[in-house]
Amino acid sequence: MATLIVRQYKHSDFPAVKKLFIEGCQEHPSTTFYQALRLPHNWLLVILGFLLPLVTIGSILLAILDVVVVLVVLWLCGRKFFYSYAAHTLAGDMKDIPKYYLQREGYNFWVVESDGEFVGMVAATPSFLPGGEKNTELKRMCVIRSHRGKGIAKVLCRTVIEFARKKGCKAVVLSTTTVQTSATHMYRSVGFRCTHISYMTGFTERLVKLQWIYFRYDIPNSK
Numbered sequence: 001m002a003t004l005i006v007r008q009y010k011h012s013d014f015p016a017v018k019k020l021f022i023e024g025c026q027e028h029p030s031t032t033f034y035q036a037l038r039l040p041h042n043w044l045l046v047i048l049g050f051l052l053p054l055v056t057i058g059s060i061l062l063a064i065l066d067v068v069v070v071l072v073v074l075w076l077c078g079r080k081f082f083y084s085y086a087a088h089t090l091a092g093d094m095k096d097i098p099k100y101y102l103q104r105e106g107y108n109f110w111v112v113e114s115d116g117e118f119v120g121m122v123a124a125t126p127s128f129l130p131g132g133e134k135n136t137e138l139k140r141m142c143v144i145r146s147h148r149g150k151g152i153a154k155v156l157c158r159t160v161i162e163f164a165r166k167k168g169c170k171a172v173v174l175s176t177t178t179v180q181t182s183a184t185h186m187y188r189s190v191g192f193r194c195t196h197i198s199y200m201t202g203f204t205e206r207l208v209k210l211q212w213i214y215f216r217y218d219i220p221n222s223k
Ligand SMILES: CC(C)(COP(=O)(O)OP(=O)(O)OC[C@H]1O[C@@H](n2cnc3c(N)ncnc32)[C@H](O)[C@@H]1OP(=O)(O)O)[C@@H](O)C(=O)NCCC(=O)NCCS
Pocket: 024, 025, 027, 140, 141, 142, 143, 144, 147, 148, 149, 150, 151, 152, 153, 154, 155, 175, 176, 177, 180, 181, 182, 183, 184, 185, 186, 187, 189
């Protein structure tokens, strides 16, 4: 069995971490697109897009072209969200990981190696609820495709939970999107529970029904 080592991030990990993060984000537009295709309002758009040119100018070519345009727009909606999320994150907390995550109390960034090869990552930041409850937020969870389904994400979750427990936090919280079904299954199997789901506010996100889903793991015997 492969030996897993979870260790703190170091400078030389950046190319692998950045590549994995971008690849992780690029997986979701297609799932978002297939979800969008199952929504009744998008079916209506497709049917209208087909019928309008056919009925008004009698062009089957334009009718087909219209359907293609609607499908491309739906695909681009999911792509826009995840690509701008990746760009925003890379220009934000991941721009200088040591400065953001390794020099501040309550923050951390880990990578996991399997037989010496980089295979995944996770991060933690402090999170304070309105009542002042001190929690840890789990972020940047990703495992390379070839090593999925081997319990690596579970190990990373436990790393964050243990970190939060030592910091005296009551819970580990996180948010993800409902289209990230591998992640939502994984968090549930670790013991996280869904606290709520909220719609995203943008028009394009609503068109493809992108929703935030929030999870919480209550740390047993926390102070
Ligand atoms: C989500 C992700 C981190 C899971 O990593 P992983 O190492 O394959 O997960 P694990 O092997 O630790 O699986 C843990 C549990 O989740 C379940 N799980 C993982 N992927 C699943 C899937 N696609 N469908 C159903 N269950 C799944 C496993 O069955 C396991 O449950 P079990 O122990 O009860 O059998 C990985 O798929 C990934 O990197 N995805 C892309 C990036 C992403 O979405 N990150 C989440 C950001 S919030």
